[in-house]
Amino acid sequence: MLDTVLLVEVFVTLFVIMDPVGTVPIFLSLTSGRSPSSARRAAWQAVAVSFFVITVFAFFGQQILSYLHISLPALQGAGGLLLLLVALELLTGKEQEPTATVNTNVALVPLGTPLLAGPGAIVATMLFVQQVDSAATFVAVALGVVLVHAALWVAMRYSLPILRLIRESGVLLVTRIAGLLLSAIAVQLIADSVRAFMAGEG
Known part of the structure; x- marks a missing residue:
């Protein structure tokens, strides 16, 4: 039988963390200079990359981190810094912004x-x-991960009509909002990492 309680817990937890709805403005700003087909391809590629990374870490995560002598707070800090760099590019804004990532x-x-x-x-x-x-329990965890990634794909795939609707001025606004959201996520990751290091978990 399927462990539905664990399935719901996995799905809800990952849905909140990965935030398909909050991904939409960031996806729109990063794909604004692309053709619809290219943006659609980016949507499924991003989901495929995410699913691959999550799966690899699900099976081998502890061994990978132990082998490389990397702590979880260090992983959080690195992810936060990388996101912060992207957020700053979106926030500062350049004239080539809509096509910067083409x-x-x-x-x-x-x-x-x-x-x-x-x-x-x-x-x-x-x-x-x-x-x-x-x-x-294995099926519950696996299905929860798959369903979250399906939700991510749906959110990004059907955000493309929004992109056509809002046009260039709207893209600029969405880009600024995306930069702000992304910078907040990055700062939170870095803060959590620093807090964990100070607590002696790093």
């Missing part, structure tokens, strides 16, 4: 990781995996 694959960085598959989602998944002790 020739780069934003689906890999920063969308796929560390925005979607960030330290929070990775750590949460690793903790849920530790609860797996039967086929039912």
Whole structure:
């Protein structure tokens, strides 16, 4: 039988952390200079990258971090700094802003990781995996991860009509909002990392 309680817990936790709705303005700002087909491709690529990273860390996360002598707070801090750099680019704004990311694959960085598959989602998944002790709990965790990524794809895929509707001036506004949201996420990650180091967990 399926462990529905664990399934709901996994889905809700990862949904809150990965925040499909909050990803929309960031996705719109990063893909604003692209063709619709390119933006659609970026949406599924970002979800695929995120799913791959989450899966790898679910199975091998503890071993990878131990082998590289990396603590979870260090992973959080690194993810926060990387997101902060992207946020500052969106906030400061340059004339080429709408096409700034045309020739780069934003689906890999920063969308796929560390925005979607960030330290929070990775750590949460690793903790849920530790609860797996039967086929039912394994299916619950796996299905929860899959459903969250399906929600992420739907949110980004159907944000494209919004992009066509708001046009260039709207894109500029969305870009500023995205930069602000992303900087807040980055600062929170860094603050959590510093707090954990001070508590002696690093």
